[in-house]
Amino acid sequence: MGTEQAVMDQPKQAEAMLPGVENKISIVVFSGDLDKLLASLIIATGAVAMGMKVSLFFTFWGTAALRDARKSVKGKNLISRMFGFMLPNGARKVKLSKMNMGGMGTAMMKMLMKKKNVASLEEMLTLAGQLGVEICICEMSMSLMGFKREEMIDYPHMSVCGVASFLAEAKTSRVQLFI
Amino acid sequence: MPVELKADKVVDLKGLPCPMPVVRISQEIMTVDVGQVVEAITTDPGSLADFPAWATSTGQEILQTDQATGEIRFYVKRLK
Numbered sequence: 001m002g003t004e005q006a007v008m009d010q011p012k013q014a015e016a017m018l019p020g021v022e023n024k025i026s027i028v029v030f031s032g033d034l035d036k037l038l039a040s041l042i043i044a045t046g047a048v049a050m051g052m053k054v055s056l057f058f059t060f061w062g063t064a065a066l067r068d069a070r071k072s073v074k075g076k077n078l079i080s081r082m083f084g085f086m087l088p089n090g091a092r093k094v095k096l097s098k099m100n101m102g103g104m105g106t107a108m109m110k111m112l113m114k115k116k117n118v119a120s121l122e123e124m125l126t127l128a129g130q131l132g133v134e135i136c137i138c139e140m141s142m143s144l145m146g147f148k149r150e151e152m153i154d155y156p157h158m159s160v161c162g163v164a165s166f167l168a169e170a171k172t173s174r175v176q177l178f179i
Numbered sequence: 180m181p182v183e184l185k186a187d188k189v190v191d192l193k194g195l196p197c198p199m200p201v202v203r204i205s206q207e208i209m210t211v212d213v214g215q216v217v218e219a220i221t222t223d224p225g226s227l228a229d230f231p232a233w234a235t236s237t238g239q240e241i242l243q244t245d246q247a248t249g250e251i252r253f254y255v256k257r258l259k
Contacts, residue, residue, distance in 0.1 A: 046198040049205035051237045118196050131202070 032061030080146020
């Protein structure tokens with residue numbers, strides 16, 4: 001009984017030591033690389049299992065991974081259209097940060113992941129949605145790259161936000177990561 | 180020699196790699212009553228470190244870990 005109670009009191013004690021800090025994790029997902037995106041999503045879903053509230057802030061290259069390849073938006077200017085063409089169109093199209101080898105490395109990695117039963121990035125995003133992981137997309141990154149909210153994936157807990165939203169969340173989180 | 184424990188629910192997590200074993204056990208433990216025991220069977224060696232870490236963080240208890248059969252069996256008691 002004594003040890004059980006001590007274990008259960010641990011989070012409460014930690015919160016007492018750091019006032020205003022809750023059992024949360026905030027992750028900046030800056031990278032648009034398959035490996036780093038996967039790591040972000042694995043940590044996010046794992047954190048839910050650990051009883052934490054999770055917020056992912058997608059910014060810069062990371063935003064392209066949230067595009068929905070089936071959706072297209074009209075009325076973009078030439079530069080936005082070029083960016084849209086050059087950047088990966090969604091989670092299926094992102095590449096490894098190393099050993100991409102013109103796509104061969106990424107294809108091989110995906111084959112291996114399938115063989116080893118490792119969930120794909122799309123599956124991890126679906127799981128994160130089911131587990132209640134919140135996603136905020138950086139408004140400025142989207143406008144820089146010419147992405148519109150309407151071309152992003154259907155995700156149950158998604159919003160568009162800025163740096164203040166991230167900081168407000170991060171300063172009350174126990175864990176903050178930049179990936 | 181491990182004591183024979185009786186589980187109230189058995190969860191098959193064989194073949195699932197990280198992070199699925201902890202994600203699943205965190206969901207499955209909530210499907211039994213407080214005080215009941217879930218037996219989780221995994222083949223992921225990482226779960227040997229992850230299950231205790233999960234249990235400590237979430238305030239659940241691992242009664243026993245059994246590796247005798249080549250699979251890893253965790254007996255997890257729901258404390259809250």
